[in-house]
Amino acid sequence: MIRVLIYLVIILAGACLSPLFAGKTGYVYIAFLDWQLETNLLFAVMALIIFFALLQLLEWLLVTVLNLVLSSRYLPRRWRRNAARKYTLTGALALAEEDWPAAEKAMQKGAEAGELPALNYLAAARAAQRQFKNEERDDYLNKAALLPLATQAVTTTRVRYYMQQGELEKAREQLDKLQPSSKSKAPVLQLALELYQSQLDWQALKLLLPALRKKQILDNEEYELLNQRVNNALLAQAALRSEQELEKCWHWLSRQERSQQANMAQYALGLVGFNRRDEALKLLNKALKKEPCASVLEVLPKIFEAQDSETLKLLKNLEPKLENHADYQHCMAQIHELCREFSLARAAWERLCHLLPRKEYWLALARLQEQLADHQGAFNSYKQAAKSD
The missing domain is CATH 1.25.40.10 (Tetratricopeptide repeat domain)
Known part of the structure; x- marks a missing residue:
């Protein structure tokens, strides 16, 4: 386009200057080997302008023909891609309306030639999950897992769906592949928290707690309550196994945790089971010298005997x-x-x-x-x- 404007300017300039050179046509002589050309200057300039104009026209024709050929060659692919976009939009709207059969069908069709097939397969799996079509759901997830960068998203989705169905063992198998840690994303940690609690896997939950706190999955109050619950459950489980396990679990706790009265009460209750009542009572008396918590007051009647006058005195005080x-x-x-x-x-x-x-x-x-x-x-x-x- 710029060259056309340049040519136009040259032509207009020539038209304006031509009267000044009336009668002064000039002379041009070109010789190349045995070939010779003689003409006046005006004709030579006009011939050059016409030559470059024809050259520009030829270039435009070639580009147009090539574009037509290439576009016609890839036209079916473009049609499929446009259709995939349409199906994906239809599926997204169906998901928003919770029309699960329509969403599954549209997302499945949109994945075949779509720009982001992993998203289509995951959306189709969600629709199939809502319809309790487990085989179709697993098929969509398997297809999505084969696509680049979709493995973790597919595994996370599998964990969530297995948990919704109550298949905790399968969910745990998939979750272990993600290896929840402080480097994991918040949704993975949230799923791990829910699954460990459902399975009563207090050991795994204890190891996960620092990551939950770092990622702010729990606020301070929720963290303290869960940490207390986990510690009590670990001590109770250890007391059911053996005295060595109880001592190992107790000393695994931090010094601050061992000073918490709820943990002291649970530990004391475990000691009684191994004929260490005096040691347990001494530990609870230590708590009574301060303001005891509800856990100490709950455990104390299970350990107390009528001759424990010192404990009774502390309670009356x-x-x-x-x-x-x-x-x-x-x-x-x-x-x-x-x-x-x-x-x-x-x-x-x-x-x-x-x-x-x-x-x-x-x-x-x-x-x-x-x-x-x-x-x-x-x-x-x-x-x-x-x-x-």
Whole structure:
């Protein structure tokens, strides 16, 4: 286009300057071997302009013909690609409308000549999953897995679908291929968290916790609660195996974790199972010298014996602080019964029912009142238990 404009400028310039050279045509002589050309300057200039114009026209014709040939050669491919785009758009709209059969059909067709077939196969697998068509779903995922850069996405999808179907063993087999760690993406860690909890694999979950915290999958409060739950479960499992496993698990915890009262309570409960009650009670007494948590107060009646006067003294010293705490009153009610201090036990049960009126607490109070021949009180307590049902 620029050359055409240049030619046009030259022609216009020649037309403007030609009157100045009227009668002065000039002379041009060209000789090459035996070939000779003689003409005037004006004719030579016009011949050059016409030659370059014809050359430009020939170039344009050649380019046009080549484009037509190439476009006609690749036309079927373009048609297929345009059709694939149309099917992909139709499938995406069907997914948004949750029209799963239409979405599966459109995405499958769009994958054959689409620009991103992995996305089409994954979308078709999702639609098949929603229709409980497991064979078709696996077929789409297998095809997607053969495409570049889609392996991890396919494996993650398989884990999710197996979990939705309750096939935890298959899901775990796929998850192990991803090797969840601090380098993994957040969706993989989230799936690992859910799967480990479903399988009660506390050991794997304990190793995963630092990665969950680093990637901020859990906030601080959720992390602390889960970490506490995992530690308690590990200690309980270890106590069921052997005393050596219990000690190994206890010392595997960090110093800070061993100082947490919930872990101390679970460890003490495990020690009792191996005839180490005195050591367990000493550990719980250490917690009682501070303000004990609910776990310590829950475990203590399972270990306490009537002759444990030091422990009873520590518990009574806590009464001014914990009088209005249901966990404390529940613990004291059971401790007083173990010591056969039935009047104090009844007072503790009554206080507990006032703080936390649950059915099982009213029934415990009623049984104690019957034992003390307080039949009217027992009747009222049974009545309250019925209301709490």
